[in-house]
Amino acid sequence: MASKVIHALYIDDDILMDAVKKVRAEHYHIEEVYTPFPVHGLDKAMGLPHTRLAITAFMYGCVGLTVAITMMNYIMIEDWPQDIGGKPSFSYLENMPAFVPIMFELTVFFAAHLMVITFYMRSKLWPFKKAENPDVRTTDDHFLMEVNASNHDVEQLTNFLGDTGAVEIKIIDKEEDNH
Amino acid sequence: MIVGLVGLVIGFSQRPGSIEEVKEMMASHDAHGGGHGDSQIKENHGGDEGHGESANEKDAHGGDAHYEHVLHQLQNKPWASLYVAAFFFFMIALGVLAFYAIQFASQSGWSPVLFRVMEAITAYLVPGGIILFVILALSGFHINHLFVWADPEVVAHDALLQGKASWLNGTWFIIRAAFFLGGWILYRHFAVKYSRLQDEDTTGNKWYKKSFKISAAFLVFFIYTESMMSWDWIMSFDPHWFSTLFGWYVFASLFVSGITTIALVTIYLKSKGYLEFVNNSHIHDLAKFMFGISIFWTYLWFSQFMLIWYSNIPEEVTYFITRIEDYKLPFFGMLIMNFIFPLLVLMNSDFKRVNWFVVMAGIIILCGHYIDVFNMIMPATVGKSWFIGISEISAVLLFLGLFLFVVFRALTKAPLLAKGNPYLEESKHFHY
Numbered sequence: 001m002a003s004k005v006i007h008a009l010y011i012d013d014d015i016l017m018d019a020v021k022k023v024r025a026e027h028y029h030i031e032e033v034y035t036p037f038p039v040h041g042l043d044k045a046m047g048l049p050h051t052r053l054a055i056t057a058f059m060y061g062c063v064g065l066t067v068a069i070t071m072m073n074y075i076m077i078e079d080w081p082q083d084i085g086g087k088p089s090f091s092y093l094e095n096m097p098a099f100v101p102i103m104f105e106l107t108v109f110f111a112a113h114l115m116v117i118t119f120y121m122r123s124k125l126w127p128f129k130k131a132e133n134p135d136v137r138t139t140d141d142h143f144l145m146e147v148n149a150s151n152h153d154v155e156q157l158t159n160f161l162g163d164t165g166a167v168e169i170k171i172i173d174k175e176e177d178n179h
Numbered sequence: 180m181i182v183g184l185v186g187l188v189i190g191f192s193q194r195p196g197s198i199e200e201v202k203e204m205m206a207s208h209d210a211h212g213g214g215h216g217d218s219q220i221k222e223n224h225g226g227d228e229g230h231g232e233s234a235n236e237k238d239a240h241g242g243d244a245h246y247e248h249v250l251h252q253l254q255n256k257p258w259a260s261l262y263v264a265a266f267f268f269f270m271i272a273l274g275v276l277a278f279y280a281i282q283f284a285s286q287s288g289w290s291p292v293l294f295r296v297m298e299a300i301t302a303y304l305v306p307g308g309i310i311l312f313v314i315l316a317l318s319g320f321h322i323n324h325l326f327v328w329a330d331p332e333v334v335a336h337d338a339l340l341q342g343k344a345s346w347l348n349g350t351w352f353i354i355r356a357a358f359f360l361g362g363w364i365l366y367r368h369f370a371v372k373y374s375r376l377q378d379e380d381t382t383g384n385k386w387y388k389k390s391f392k393i394s395a396a397f398l399v400f401f402i403y404t405e406s407m408m409s410w411d412w413i414m415s416f417d418p419h420w421f422s423t424l425f426g427w428y429v430f431a432s433l434f435v436s437g438i439t440t441i442a443l444v445t446i447y448l449k450s451k452g453y454l455e456f457v458n459n460s461h462i463h464d465l466a467k468f469m470f471g472i473s474i475f476w477t478y479l480w481f482s483q484f485m486l487i488w489y490s491n492i493p494e495e496v497t498y499f500i501t502r503i504e505d506y507k508l509p510f511f512g513m514l515i516m517n518f519i520f521p522l523l524v525l526m527n528s529d530f531k532r533v534n535w536f537v538v539m540a541g542i543i544i545l546c547g548h549y550i551d552v553f554n555m556i557m558p559a560t561v562g563k564s565w566f567i568g569i570s571e572i573s574a575v576l577l578f579l580g581l582f583l584f585v586v587f588r589a590l591t592k593a594p595l596l597a598k599g600n601p602y603l604e605e606s607k608h609f610h611y
Contacts, residue, residue, distance in 0.1 A: 100481065
């Protein structure tokens with residue numbers, strides 16, 4: 001289904017922040033904002049929910065710790081409890097200090113890597129992915145706000161966006177939603 | 180001023196409770212020290228062989244020698260509990276002082292609104308330091324039996340202690356203690372003075388720059404003296420044992436206790452409405468420090484423990500063997516209090532902004548670090564005869580009362596906002 005969006009370009013992040021607030025106050029739907037760098041507070045102004053990446057990282061860390069404990073308990077204590085240099089391999093607890101470095105490292109390893117992979121998957125990033133950039137200038141010095149215009153009076157919306165400080169406004173017909 | 184007055188009343192209401200406790204403590208002390216003192220002196224002069232053992236060594240004592248060993252431990256108990264509490268509260272003030280100097284040296288933009296709280300906590304450095312110095316002097320000259328190396332009888336029978344006698348002897352020990360304390364108190368004095376002068380100096384940052392310079396110099400001085408202080412005041416309880424990591428370990432312990440105390444005092448004053456410029460981002464930052472330094476402490480604890488456990492060299496490992504055999508609960512309990520608990524409680528970013536979470540974690544951390552000091556000192560002084568009883572608790576209450584009294588009285592001495600600080604505006608609007 002073809003949908004109509006308006007691309008409003010800004011050249012300053014402060015103006016962009018104000019514009020985002022005004023657009024939200026008028027209850028227009030912001031599809032996306034493209035910026036060349038992280039704009040502090042933009043997610044709050046857009047009303048985006050908090051990320052839950054930290055929570056996934058904690059759970060991945062727990063998985064890593066479990067993997068480390070199970071692995072070493074099986075190898076060092078249950079499968080072949082050799083006497084290696086007098087270390088007490090009678091139970092896991094007795095020999096635990098020697099395992100702590102591995103437990104720590106695997107916890108960090110799992111937490112870090114799985115969280116990064118989660119981030120890639122959630123934000124749909126991979127090599128050879130086609131870039132979804134509506135305007136090359138947004139990677140350099142322009143800020144672009146994409147507003148859904150399907151159910152609104154385009155003329156009025158364009159004027160409104162012009163008043164918020166946009167330096168350039170384009171009306172785009174999209175064949176299909178790219179996200 | 181009003182803050183301080185309220186604080187003063189609170190400080191005073193804490194005091195009577197603790198003074199009664201002091202009497203109680205002294206009574207219990209007399210029961211131990213007085214009752215056994217005479218027999219101790221006689222036996223001492225009897226030149227008994229069993230006396231030559233250092234307190235932390237486990238030896239099969241037979242008959243009188245065993246009783247003498249236990250007797251020493253029991254005599255040490257109130258002294259050691261006094262010492263643990265005195266050192267614990269002193270180290271809080273010292274940790275805060277180090278933190279304060281770091282805030283200056285790193286030109287932090289978030290903390291200036293907390294400077295007056297930190298300055299007030301470090302006010303305890305002077306009375307606490309004097310008390311500690313007196314206790315150290317008494318011990319260094321063998322009025323009590325806290326330090327085995329201070330006992331000439333012991334040293335005469337102990338080749339290891341003779342080898343260390345050029346460092347561990349009463350006079351030199353006291354000179355060093357005076358030097359450390361003098362340097363710390365001197366820095367504290369000038370830092371506070373410059374901070375007050377900066378309040379009045381509206382045109383320039385002359386005093387601020389001076390504070391910056393002395394803070395940087397102090398930090399260099401501090402890290403050397405703190406390290407030596409830990410050898411002198413704590414490690415020398417076990418004079419047969421040594422660890423290179425020890426200074427850092429003690430530092431981590433005092434640093435995290437100090438930061439926790441800043442957080443607790445700040446939250447308290449804020450709840451009474453005296454720190455309207457402190458927002459929950461400041462609390463969040465302090466809680467992050469509590470969390471991070473707790474983990475740093477655990478890292479050092481484990482590094483020290485694991486290296487010694489792993490190599491299992493007899494002369495080093497006795498330190499941990501006595502602690503694990505005789506102090507199982509405090510030794511591993513403090514790991515839970517100082518590591519697992521803050522790790523799980525303070526990990527969540529939202530919880531670090533919730534006052535009661537921070538207070539609860541802070542209290543546990545402080546108790547945990549009291550037990551940490553307890554674990555460092557008690558095994559060498561009272562050995563198996565440890566117990567957290569009346570003398571330990573009342574010593575803590577005594578110094579807690581004194582600490583609160585001094586700190587809250589110091590809070591009355593200056594406005595709670597260091598208004599001359601060039602980073603103050605940034606700090607007031609600090610937001611994370």
